[in-house]
Amino acid sequence: MKKWLAVILMISALLIAGCSDNSAAGVSTENSTIQKALKNKKLVIGMSTGYFPFDMKDPNGTFVGYDADTAEALAKALGVEIEYKQFTFDGLIPALQTGEVDMVFAGMTIRGDRALAVSFANPYFQTGQAVMLPGTDTATKTWQELDVKGKKIAVGIGTTGALLAKDVFKNAEVMDFENFPDAAAALAQGQADGIVYDEPAIAVWKLQNGDKVRQLEGLISTENLGIALKKNDFETIQWVNSFLDSYLGSPTELASREKWFETSDWLSEVVEE
Structure with a gap:
């Protein structure tokens, strides 16, 4: 009896130790982005400017727009400062993977292929892909009318619009440009017959x-935008989701949304890149 009791106690002790170790490993937060930011008192944000009205710069080089407002509110809630780093859009995920940035705010569409490389917080904005034409083209009524040989469709490299255009346009040529302003310049110069891009950016360009x-x-597709985070950084994902639950629909967020999406006064305060 005593031997059985000793064996049971030994097994119990081993199980407790094992569970304790696993628990510690499972909930360890020492490598999370949140803990890193709190320790350094700084959050490094990756952005790609030129996406109106989400990601822009003013004449002083300060990052502004709906994404910048959201990032600033998040940093304030966390009690840290922000350092912005600029990349081309297709360089953002690699920068996040290598740790060069802590989070990506870039009007990034939540997609399955991207979710294999990074994790996303809950959506913070819903939008869709639209088509912009030269003002002189008053005849085209649907995007399908552009899908003929000889037509050229401009897109921003690495964007959801680029992926969508290459999927749905079977006959027209799809041309990659570094960003939306470059694609719009090609349209203005007669090098392209249309642009596929996020509807808010096209709406702002129309205002300009x-x-x-x-x-x-109409839209070709609809999609959700998300903040990109380090893959499987569950503490940070949970914290950002909690922040978004309190921020979206708040007076601060509604004021930001009204400024950037419902007025055009700010157009004179930003620069095109």
């Missing part, structure tokens, strides 16, 4: 350029 451009009615 008036009758020089025209947006086709």
Whole structure:
């Protein structure tokens, strides 16, 4: 009896020790982005400017826009400062993977292929892909009319619009550009017949350029935008989701949304890159 009791006690002790170790490993937060930011008193944010009205710069080089407002509110809630780093859009995920940035705020569409490389917080904005035409094109009514040989469709490299265009346009040529302004310049110069890009950016470009451009009615697709985080950083994912639950729909967020999406006064306060 005593031997059995000793064996049971030994097994119990081993199980407790094992569970304790596993628990510690499972909930360890020493490598999380949140803990790193709290320790360094700084959060490094990756952005790609040129995506109006999400990611822009003012004449002083300060990052502004809806994403910058959201990032600033998040940093304030965490009690840390922000350092911004700029990349081309297709360089953002590699920068996050290598630890060069802590989070990515770039109007990034949540997609399965991207979720294999990074994790996303809950969506913070819903948008869709639209088509912009030269103002002189008053005949085209649907995007399908552009899908003929000889037509050229401009897209921003690495964007959801680029992926979508290459999937749905079977006959037209899809041309990659570094960003939306470059694609829009190609359209203005007659090098492209249309652009596929996020609807908010096209709407802002229309405000800037008036009758020089025209947006086709309707969307090709709809999608959710998310903040990209380090893969499987569960503490940070949970914290950012909790922040978004309190921020979205708050007076601060509603004021930011109204400024960037419902007015055009700020257009004179930003620069095109």
